Amino acid sequence: MIGQLTGMVFAVRIGHAIISAGGVGYKVFATRELLATLRPQKEVALWTHLAVRETILDLYGFSTEEELRLFELLLTVSGIGPRSGLAILDIASVETLRSAIAGGNASYLTKVSGIGRKTAEKIVLELKDKVGIGGEGGASALRHDEEALEAMKALGYSQGEARDALRKVPQDVERSSDRLREALRILGRQ
Secondary structure, eight states: OOOEEEEEEEEEETTEEEEEETTEEEEEEOOHHHHHHOOTTOEEEEEEEEEEOSSOEEEEEESSHHHHHHHHHHHTSTTOOHHHHHHHHTTSOHHHHHHHHHTTOHHHHTTSTTOOHHHHHHHHHHHTTTSOOOSSHHHHHHHHHHHHHHHHHHTTOOHHHHHHHHHHSOTTOOSHHHHHHHHHHHHHHO
16 A cells, blocks of 8 residues: 655646656645645655545545544545545644544534535544544634634635635634634735
């Protein structure tokens, strides 16, 4: 299996990038956040997961091992395939997702296209004890993100814009009002 890939970014497309390594161009599916950081002709090192199906081999890339581990954990839930797992990782940071799952917050996961209430509840039920979150810090970060997200939606931002901005806010910014202010500052720069 391919566990790590280092190479030159050849092209970035919607949903994937072509990474040239050893004379071969690998099509690597990734989150929007990761794809936004990739630049052609720049070297990149990615943690990878090779999804094997009957006639297709798909490669999924992640910037951190922690993202890869959560992705692989999501794949253990029946009904969650690689595309759904990637979509879930696209909505929030790994810490926030772990907090949502550990805290039993299935409604947070229903924000993903294709993930309904029953599937979200199944994810929470099957992974609640496996996500390895400790302490109250993660739960409060999730609550602050939810409050900031609702405020941004009330200001007219789409859910996608709001989530993307909140993902870019450093985790050490904790209070809802501070996270909202920083997210709005990020959106103002775009």
